[in-house]
Amino acid sequence: MEQLRCENLTLGYENGAILKNLSFSVKEGDYLAIVGENGSGKSTLMKTVLGLMKPLAGKIERGEGLNRWDIGYLPQQTIVQRDFPASVWEVVLSGTLSGEKFHPFYTRSDRKTASENIEKMGLEALKNRSYRELSGGQQQRVLLARALCATRKIILLDEPVTGLDPKVTLEMYELIQSLNKEGVTIIMISHDVTAAVRYANKILHIGGHVFFGSVKEYLASAEGKLFTAKEARK
Amino acid sequence: MTDAFLKLGQYLAFPFVQYALIVGVLIALCSSLLGVTLVLKRFSFIGDGLSHVAFGAMSVAAVVGLTNEMFIVMPVTIVCAVLLLRTGQHAKMKGDASVALISVFALAFGYLLMNLFPTSSNVSADVCGTLFGSTSVLTLTAAEVWVSVGLSVVTVTVFAVFYNRIFAVTFDENFAKATGIRTELYNLIIAVVIAVVIVLAMNLVGSLLISALIIFPALSAMRVFKSFLSVTICSAILSVGTALLGLLASIMFGTPVGPTIVVAQAALFLIFWIVGLVHGGVKQ
Numbered sequence A: 001m002e003q004l005r006c007e008n009l010t011l012g013y014e015n016g017a018i019l020k021n022l023s024f025s026v027k028e029g030d031y032l033a034i035v036g037e038n039g040s041g042k043s044t045l046m047k048t049v050l051g052l053m054k055p056l057a058g059k060i061e062r063g064e065g066l067n068r069w070d071i072g073y074l075p076q077q078t079i080v081q082r083d084f085p086a087s088v089w090e091v092v093l094s095g096t097l098s099g100e101k102f103h104p105f106y107t108r109s110d111r112k113t114a115s116e117n118i119e120k121m122g123l124e125a126l127k128n129r130s131y132r133e134l135s136g137g138q139q140q141r142v143l144l145a146r147a148l149c150a151t152r153k154i155i156l157l158d159e160p161v162t163g164l165d166p167k168v169t170l171e172m173y174e175l176i177q178s179l180n181k182e183g184v185t186i187i188m189i190s191h192d193v194t195a196a197v198r199y200a201n202k203i204l205h206i207g208g209h210v211f212f213g214s215v216k217e218y219l220a221s222a223e224g225k226l227f228t229a230k231e232a233r234k
Numbered sequence B: 001m002t003d004a005f006l007k008l009g010q011y012l013a014f015p016f017v018q019y020a021l022i023v024g025v026l027i028a029l030c031s032s033l034l035g036v037t038l039v040l041k042r043f044s045f046i047g048d049g050l051s052h053v054a055f056g057a058m059s060v061a062a063v064v065g066l067t068n069e070m071f072i073v074m075p076v077t078i079v080c081a082v083l084l085l086r087t088g089q090h091a092k093m094k095g096d097a098s099v100a101l102i103s104v105f106a107l108a109f110g111y112l113l114m115n116l117f118p119t120s121s122n123v124s125a126d127v128c129g130t131l132f133g134s135t136s137v138l139t140l141t142a143a144e145v146w147v148s149v150g151l152s153v154v155t156v157t158v159f160a161v162f163y164n165r166i167f168a169v170t171f172d173e174n175f176a177k178a179t180g181i182r183t184e185l186y187n188l189i190i191a192v193v194i195a196v197v198i199v200l201a202m203n204l205v206g207s208l209l210i211s212a213l214i215i216f217p218a219l220s221a222m223r224v225f226k227s228f229l230s231v232t233i234c235s236a237i238l239s240v241g242t243a244l245l246g247l248l249a250s251i252m253f254g255t256p257v258g259p260t261i262v263v264a265q266a267a268l269f270l271i272f273w274i275v276g277l278v279h280g281g282v283k284q
Helices: A042-050 A088-096 A108-120 A136-150 A166-181 A193-199 A215-220 A222-233 B002-012 B015-040 B046-064 B070-085 B095-116 B123-132 B142-161 B163-171 B173-178 B183-205 B207-224 B228-253 B257-279
Strands: A002-013 A016-027 A031-035 A057-062 A071-074 A154-158 A185-190 A202-205 A211-214
Touching: A002 A042, A016 A042, A016 A057, A016 A185, A031 A042, A031 A193, A042 A071, A042 A154, A042 A185, A042 B173, A071 A136, A071 B173, A088 A108, A088 A136, A088 B163, A108 A136, A136 A154, A136 A166, A136 B173, A166 A185, A166 A193, A185 A193, A193 A215, A202 A215, A211 A215, A215 A222, B002 B015, B002 B228, B015 B046, B015 B142, B015 B163, B015 B183, B015 B207, B015 B228, B015 B257, B046 B070, B046 B095, B046 B183, B046 B207, B070 B095, B070 B183, B142 B163, B142 B183, B163 B173, B163 B183, B173 B183, B183 B207, B207 B228, B207 B257, B228 B257
Parallel strands: A031 A185, A031 A202, A071 A154, A154 A185
Antiparallel strands: A002 A016, A002 A057, A202 A211
């Protein structure tokens, strides 16, 4: 089932378009990697998919039964969060808030959802710890647990392994893969093409020439060949 | 010392002292609640900026000859708060720069007006009073106390009802927005409430010292506590405690109210900072 379809999107700000005529779609259970150089418009595309920005032209259609807030999101860390006094529990629980309906306080089912996702991400021992004291990898898992509280349908990850050491990077990728195998659709923004090719089933390459298709097609395409040539030289 | 306590006992029987204590505690509570959010949003200086705006507006009201200056001061301060806290992604000027700009301009403009169109014979005493809140907290009327009580109840209720959303918006605005939370609305609520609290607080500590009420309790609490809830509760307790202590001390020893409270808060901050260092509460 198609969850997200973007047609002829033109993205950018008032003073100019960054991306033109972008079309792609995401099916349930897909693992889409969005790759491209810095400045190619990856973040702008992500903000548009999340509904934080409106496209200049074109349209985004969501599949049936999929609300705007059914897209969970793992953002890049902001400076504010680095000294923010918040427990892991508070951060994860805040993921259950949504625009759907207004409850001033958390309900019992909100707490249950938060507990389950803390367990799923292996964070029980850190539940009462302060978010700012955790390592980079632990913080990413906390934010992933929060995103899972918001939705079980699509998760959008923005450069999820930036600043992590190689071992933690591998663990993070495997965690994301295991979520995908449980049926969560993954959209990952990355400039790590190696990982994108290994874990994703679809690739969207933006900047310069736009490519959208399966990993196999990507490796056979001009952009993909450029990448494999670079890999061979290493 | 016993004399001082005897004197305190006598003073506490006066209605104006009771009023000062009630209003002082309420303002301390309200300003500390939002302090945590403002400090974390990197708006520590908004208290200073907005209180200068309120000072400028008060001068305008005095020159125009309005009997109730709140009709000018409140709307002007609220508008400025909304404009300053509106965190556009493509803001041409950073938050701290615009706060500094408005703050300095409003202060200069207000003082200029008061000098050009003096409403009393002693302009510098007037200015000093508004900025440092010399005695105005001791000259409150019963009506002003009721207004403060009402606004404080509204502030605390708004904060409690929207607490979870305020947390979400402060911690990660983009995530909150992506999950459908109306972040603009909550930023607006925060701005309006802080403007109301600042106009109220000018009566207590005067405009220059409002920053202290907003940032000291929050920063002290953040040295030691680690969750948002515990920091919020601790800063409320600290703020109310130091306000009470400062008010009583200023009555006992005849010191100016605002500076006494701020010195008490600075001392507490030092203690919490040391506790935090020893306890390892804050990892650098």
